[in-house]
Amino acid sequence: MTAPLLHLDNVTKLYKRGGLFGREEFRAVDNVSFHIDDKEPQVFTIIGESGSGKTTLARMVLNMIRPTTGTIFFKGQDLASIRSGGARRRFMKEVQPIFQNPFEAFNPLKRVDRYLYMTAKNFTDAHSSAQLDAAADAALNKVGLSIGEVRGRFPHELSGGQLQRVAIARALIPGPSMIVADEPVSMVDASLRMSIVNLFRTLRDELKVSIIYITHDLATAYYVSDRIIIMRKGEVVESGSARVVLENPQHEYSRLLKSAVLSPDPHGHGVLTGDSAASQQARASPRRQTINSRS
Amino acid sequence: MAQMPASSVQDSSHVLETHDLRAHYRMKYFGIDREVRAVDGISMHVRKNEVYGIAGESSCGKTTFIKAIAAAIRPPLEIVAGHVNYSFIKGDLYAMPAADRSAIRWRHLSYILQGSMNVLNPVRRIHKTFEDFAFRHMHLGRAEFDQAVKHHLERLRLPAEILRAYPHELSGGMRQRVCIALATLCKPEIIIADEPTTALDVVVQKDVLAMIRETQSGFGSSMIFVTHDLTVHANVTDRLGIMYAGRLVEEGRTADVFANPMHPYTAHLIASLPKIGDTQSRNALSGSPPNLADPPKGCRFHPRCPLAMEICRYENPALTTLAEDHRVACFAASTKVQPANDEGSGEAKTLEMAR
Amino acid sequence: MIAVFRDLFRYNGEFAIGFMIMVIILGIAAASFFSPYEPIDSYLVALDAPPSTEYLFGTNSRGQDIFWQLTFAIRNTLAFGFIVALISRILSLAIGLVSGYVGGAVDRILMSINDTFIVIPLFPLLVLLYFVLRDDMTWFVLALVMAGLGWAYDARLIRSVMISLRTREFTNTSVFSGMSMPSIVTQEHLPYVLPIVFSTFMNNMNWSIGLEVTLAVLGFTDVDTPTIGGMIFWANQHSAMVSGIWWWYFFPTLFVTLTFIGLFLLSISMNEYIDPRSRLDRMGNS
Numbered sequence: 015m016t017a018p019l020l021h022l023d024n025v026t027k028l029y030k031r032g033g034l035f036g037r038e039e040f041r042a043v044d045n046v047s048f049h050i051d052d053k054e055p056q057v058f059t060i061i062g063e064s065g066s067g068k069t070t071l072a073r074m075v076l077n078m079i080r081p082t083t084g085t086i087f088f089k090g091q092d093l094a095s096i097r098s099g100g101a102r103r104r105f106m107k108e109v110q111p112i113f114q115n116p117f118e119a120f121n122p123l124k125r126v127d128r129y130l131y132m133t134a135k136n137f138t139d140a141h142s143s144a145q146l147d148a149a150a151d152a153a154l155n156k157v158g159l160s161i162g163e164v165r166g167r168f169p170h171e172l173s174g175g176q177l178q179r180v181a182i183a184r185a186l187i188p189g190p191s192m193i194v195a196d197e198p199v200s201m202v203d204a205s206l207r208m209s210i211v212n213l214f215r216t217l218r219d220e221l222k223v224s225i226i227y228i229t230h231d232l233a234t235a236y237y238v239s240d241r242i243i244i245m246r247k248g249e250v251v252e253s254g255s256a257r258v259v260l261e262n263p264q265h266e267y268s269r270l271l272k273s274a275v276l277s278p279d280p281h282g283h284g285v286l287t288g289d290s291a292a293s294q295q296a297r298a299s300p301r302r303q304t305i306n307s308r309s
Numbered sequence: 310m311a312q313m314p315a316s317s318v319q320d321s322s323h324v325l326e327t328h329d330l331r332a333h334y335r336m337k338y339f340g341i342d343r344e345v346r347a348v349d350g351i352s353m354h355v356r357k358n359e360v361y362g363i364a365g366e367s368s369c370g371k372t373t374f375i376k377a378i379a380a381a382i383r384p385p386l387e388i389v390a391g392h393v394n395y396s397f398i399k400g401d402l403y404a405m406p407a408a409d410r411s412a413i414r415w416r417h418l419s420y421i422l423q424g425s426m427n428v429l430n431p432v433r434r435i436h437k438t439f440e441d442f443a444f445r446h447m448h449l450g451r452a453e454f455d456q457a458v459k460h461h462l463e464r465l466r467l468p469a470e471i472l473r474a475y476p477h478e479l480s481g482g483m484r485q486r487v488c489i490a491l492a493t494l495c496k497p498e499i500i501i502a503d504e505p506t507t508a509l510d511v512v513v514q515k516d517v518l519a520m521i522r523e524t525q526s527g528f529g530s531s532m533i534f535v536t537h538d539l540t541v542h543a544n545v546t547d548r549l550g551i552m553y554a555g556r557l558v559e560e561g562r563t564a565d566v567f568a569n570p571m572h573p574y575t576a577h578l579i580a581s582l583p584k585i586g587d588t589q590s591r592n593a594l595s596g597s598p599p600n601l602a603d604p605p606k607g608c609r610f611h612p613r614c615p616l617a618m619e620i621c622r623y624e625n626p627a628l629t630t631l632a633e634d635h636r637v638a639c640f641a642a643s644t645k646v647q648p649a650n651d652e653g654s655g656e657a658k659t660l661e662m663a664r
Numbered sequence: 665m666i667a668v669f670r671d672l673f674r675y676n677g678e679f680a681i682g683f684m685i686m687v688i689i690l691g692i693a694a695a696s697f698f699s700p701y702e703p704i705d706s707y708l709v710a711l712d713a714p715p716s717t718e719y720l721f722g723t724n725s726r727g728q729d730i731f732w733q734l735t736f737a738i739r740n741t742l743a744f745g746f747i748v749a750l751i752s753r754i755l756s757l758a759i760g761l762v763s764g765y766v767g768g769a770v771d772r773i774l775m776s777i778n779d780t781f782i783v784i785p786l787f788p789l790l791v792l793l794y795f796v797l798r799d800d801m802t803w804f805v806l807a808l809v810m811a812g813l814g815w816a817y818d819a820r821l822i823r824s825v826m827i828s829l830r831t832r833e834f835t836n837t838s839v840f841s842g843m844s845m846p847s848i849v850t851q852e853h854l855p856y857v858l859p860i861v862f863s864t865f866m867n868n869m870n871w872s873i874g875l876e877v878t879l880a881v882l883g884f885t886d887v888d889t890p891t892i893g894g895m896i897f898w899a900n901q902h903s904a905m906v907s908g909i910w911w912w913y914f915f916p917t918l919f920v921t922l923t924f925i926g927l928f929l930l931s932i933s934m935n936e937y938i939d940p941r942s943r944l945d946r947m948g949n950s
Binding site: 063064158173174175176203204205206207208211230231232233234236237270271274275276277278279280281283284285286287288289290291292293295296297299 | 366
Binding site: 135 | 855
């Protein structure tokens, strides 16, 4: 029996506030445990509002900060044992991040393609500029872009959606087994979110990458997740299969979250039911088959 | 400040009218020579006591449009053509002297912004901020003003203790509610809300939206609600205008626009909204919005449009009324012609950009 | 590049004025290479002659043509200021970068040293050094000493910029792209730090020139090499104020004041252009 992909064992993160007199403790993450097994790639979603500890949790999984107590195992290895540069590099080859604000994730003064080349040089065997170009182009193609659209561009010359896709492409170059995406679509326009969330499906199904998807948006969570945990003030309040939890939430906080989701048709007039040419075309647009829900 | 009795709107049931408004960013220094046509010919109106929504992707020009109608223009942004008429101003907004223009703020036109910290001064207590914004408009004595503020907060069901607090002592949602109270204190004719709930958590967003709706209908103000999130529009607005690349492409009653969108861009936006309980894969529109310094000829949407025809490459469709209170700028919608690609499936085709 | 320079000249009044002043000053300094007289020779021309067509700025009581003396004085003073600013920039950059990025105990130790240097009273220290070194106190030694004392303020400035950059998200992206800490600091963070270095360079030049002039006027430097302060020192020695030889004071003072103003205007106007935020605005990031 192989080790699970990711295993969190009673992980807690405490922050101490205050000066010399009167320090108070703040529990950002409080005794969280879960695991993601490695039999099939899956999308594991962490849902929570601000202050729930989800970003702190993401950073611990990425080994950017250390838990106060508890252990995190990635493929059986304790993250605390990663000390040397070589060990860190091996870890980063397997686990890559996507951050919330694509405009902050790239240096505004530097060109975007530079990060792609840098990642390719450090994590793959590519050396020559032709090889680096090819590696960057291959990764960009997976996210629906090409090197020609991106070469020589600064971050502000691309839209939020495009930039986030470049960030995903960069994360894919080392060939990771797991990507941790911290609110990847909350700073992207609502109309562009679906293209990125669709991408996560592709990453899971075709590229066999597991994704930890952190968000506060229940609608996209329903659309793309396999398993879900709901966090509040650092604790896990509910977990399970995505469809089950979201269709029938048990905990009172989960119910509150679900009731707060806005419907696009609050008064029941119908959406896209009309007979204009545009509506007909939108309805007739081909859809892929409904996926089988997994637990 | 002198009252502005006469109004310049053509229809007395309107609070705001714009006629072919054009506002461009003109940059001609430090080696750059570029004119970004951020707002390129917008004619619309807002009626009394209605919430008018403006939807569109980032960089479609909606924020520039807001600045243009609020007279918050600074170089390199310039008004190139067009008129802005309010029901409480005599003549065009930009024909007024600048001092009078700033006098209409808050008393007749107020705003709610995305970040509450863009409005609230972090080093002043809340009651001081109320004084800073509204005291000179209310023409009341100090004590009466304080009473009016307390009464206003009571009516909005906000605790009176927040007046003594600093902004950082309040939560994000509470701060936004304070901004709403601030904006409605002088009972302005029109309120501009620019992404007021975008940065808030889901649960707080629902409460703040409810409060916005209540205050708007309670005080009878009109509101222009700008956000890229269509589900918010569905829950808050009475009429909805969709902007693309600096132009209005569709406008109508919100229910009509959602049930029967006539512009392919609108239809795509609505089709791509996720809903809990629905896992069908949805298609994304390929391509990206055009560069406003060098937009495509003809209809600006034609390179990405699944219904594009020959004429779309050369001529820009005008905003025409095709149904009751429902305007569209689209040749395919106007002529009711079948789409050119006749597979019936209409996978979004990216046409070459015609120059 | 040329277009940028032209626009800077056209639209930014401060830059235009500062640039023209510095052209004049540098022109005078360059003229020193064509001087018909050796700088330290004295009693070469008529004494105490007022400004005329023959002697442009007049002559002094030591028989030197003031105009040609001034060319050397400006050249030496500018060179001095430049060397001090250069060396102290390198020091403050190195210490600020390391302190800001590494943090922890290293940061605390470096900043304690830094704060000690800030509170050291410079002037008494320099005077003391002069009395200890006397004739060994050459210009270069003085420049080194001043550079070693003038880095402290700006090191803290650079450190705080580094701390804010360290927490920005693109630093994390660089880490996960496999970059090492030194390359992150030099490639990602330096463009944000350089504008500070540049404008403090000009300020540092002004500061060091000012201090040098003060020391020289009081005679606490090597007064044989001609510098602005040295000229004023000799004027004092020969009681030029009492004798009515105003041109001996006037021209050095005028030109050192012009130098200060020119450097100051350049630093504030170029900074507006180089600062990453205003550069982003101009790139069209609106």
